[in-house]
Amino acid sequence: MEGLKGDRGSSSPSSARVDALESLPPPHVIHDLLSVGVCGRCILRMFGVQGDLYSRQKLTPSTLWSINSESIVSNVTLEENGLFPQGPRSCSYFSREIEPPQDNCCVCLGILQLTFNHGKECFRSPGGGNPIDDFTVMLSEQIKKEGHQIGGFCLEISIPPVILANERAIWLYMKNKYESEDWFREKCPMDCISVKDALKISISGSLEKNLGVKFGMDSFRIRLIYAHFKTSVDLQTSLAKAQGTNRKKKEMVRHDAEEYNKDVKKECILQEKNESDTAIRRALNDLQDDVFCEHFILPPEKVKESCVLSTQYYRMPIYIGGRYLKFSRKVSQTRWIIDDERMGEASVEEILGSNILLVCKGDSYKFHAAGREDIDVRMLGSGRPFLVEVSNARSVPSSNDICEMAEKINASENRYIKVRNLKLIGSEAWSLMHEGEAEKQKQYAAVVWISRPLTEEDERKINSTENMEITQRTPIRVLHRRSPMDRKRMIHWMTAEKIAGSSQYFLLHLCTQAGTYIKEFVHGDFGRTHPNIGSILGCRAEILQLDVTDVKMDCFD
Structure with missing residues (x-):
């Protein structure tokens, strides 16, 4: 399973675990984030924790720090690094006996907790179950049900843009509260791992196991589209206020939101619109911190409703x-x-x-x-x-x-x-x-009739033609589907072959630039193609039968 940037492939598991935990803030900060509704995986990713911790089946408040006990490094070493809080006061932050009920994360909206609405039902792993395995088993069964035969898979994930606002709100919340503490000055929001990458790391290994194929670049795509109606509307409203949008536009946003709510599928489709999401991200980036703090709640409110998940399984x-x-x-x-x-x-x-x-x-x-x-x-x-x-x-x-x-x-x-x-x-x-x-050349054979007998001089004129440029105005017969304009085309060569028993019929072989209208080149199309066989021979010419004999494109041979 692929990790994220900066994976320490050469480090031992124990040292990698310690390095990962060193990225985390002090215990009282983690306790604070948990209490305001940030899930364990969001805490890991917002502080740039790398590696496979995301793929652990459970990352509840009580297990977030019990990870330390799995390290080969002694508790003394962990304590010296400030990674394993000792004493009754510190332990009380993460008491296993006090396991608060888990709402949906106020940052990722439950996406990294593997909770979502699918149709009218809320998917949540049964008590004691493994949420990652339960989720990937559901995806695998849907893929097999649709009859896909795959040799690998690639994950594509679309998330509500409100998550970016939530991440910023959490950082500003911590800045207002902990800016004076040493640990905060060493942190940078740019180190944050995206929800998309965290989710890929969380589920890709389990998906490999259930599907029996490898995760990576592949033509078969599993697309997960998350949408959250309420927070998306709230985001638009807050942005409208922050940007000084007039009341009429706000009412349009609310009206549109009500229409979206009538059909969950519409909401998912709208969420896919990259242009809209990009505009929202740009608007968020343009807001100064003081303006953001004025119009957004710090920290974000806890969320009861889960995201709506729409899945697509398709091959490129x-x-x-x-x-x-x-x-x-x-x-x-x-x-x-x-x-x-x-x-x-x-x-x-x-x-x-x-x-x-x-x-x-x-x-x-x-x-x-x-x-x-x-x-x-x-x-x-x-x-x-x-x-x-x-x-x-x-x-x-x-x-x-x-x-x-x-x-x-x-x-x-x-x-x-x-x-x-x-x-x-x-x-x-x-x-x-x-x-x-x-750009390539094409060869044709046509049965041509002219209004007088074919002479040797006519044959000479035709056979001596080489790289002759003609002008073709859009033929009358295709004017209904092609724009009227003049097009330059090249007649590379022509030959005339008499047909036995007839003086006014002959077989015309010619090689032309692709895109040449051969019928019009023969009869002239009322002068719209010039020169043409009729004008070259000085008589009326008609085409009776036409065959394409060769299209020169070596890459298809």
Whole structure:
């Protein structure tokens, strides 16, 4: 399990324990913090205590200092370091016989005590149970219930921004009360360990045990989203007063808060909004200490209501890509529905996406291709590069799974499409593919009709074309979905091949810059594309059939 910054990996357990306890304030201060409602883990983290103490199953007031007795170091040594208070007066601070009832922590709102509201029920470990294990067992069961197959996990935690205000309130409370004492001058709020990091250390080891996989950087994410309605509203109200906000805005805040309360899920969603949280953090940082003390309660009030916890288990998108060939002129590239009526017989997107999604057991998919072809254009040659982005895949397919997937697609009865080089690829292929869409070359073959017989001079003009720049105004047929503008494109080369038995038909082979509209380059689109085949040959030209024959992108081969 990973520790926090400054872990003393080379120290012995006993010396690490003593070093950790040396970070704590004197016993009377700890007793004071406990009495105002600060939990044991918040006391440890606010004073920068490092290491694995957070993962102890219980950190109640009576156990906070009993940690000392577990050290190999003698009690005499501990006493000399001021870490193990002796005598009846000192011991009374942490009497095991007097165990006050535990409210939710006034700083972390119960997050580090592993208490929260889930739906309409409050989760609290049964008496005598291990709160960390109980919590992680609940998470593990939910993950397994959703059918996730994982090889590791990463924790993402979202907390209410009011916790930052609570931490500041505690520090200012201690400053007002203990500023004259030597120990306080040695402490710095910047050493405080965040609630997020403390929670990760607390539960990651237990989660590893229950899930049977390691905690670290991984594509599978466990996201814990904590929200607390009452304190969040109070925070906004206090900030509004501190910033001199007018009464109308305050009433809007209260009205919004009432609306949020109608639906707990809304509250959790709002808590996720990073922009809002960032604005609150910035507003808190901008307040001077005297202004903060005037508008916030020092120390924070004890909290009875637990946070609302929303959990999300998801895998970062996985990408399966390769090249596809399309043999039918009645199959669109993407799903095409107009007025509830399907255009064409199928789509490449649906054929590939449905098969891949079935194997990956994901929530949804997105289809991405290196360029487009019209429904009546076949995709031949080596095929067009594509990616299928699968969201929240429960299963990452093996090489054998992908081979079986490709065989199933290629053996389809309709044989609309075929796939090549299908494989699991990294997200970097996304940028490579879009780079190829915009910058690479593509080759086409088209059957062209002209209004007069094709001459040898026409063939010479076409065959001698090399790196010819054309200007294409947005074609009429795509004006409904693309902004009107002129685009420069390059025709790298062209060749004309006569068709036996016909003088006005020929086969045009051409290689162009990606993004060139080939149909418009042939017929001119009422002069919107210039020059074009018609203007080059000085006659009317039409395209009858078009095939894409090659899309040059080596990274997909």
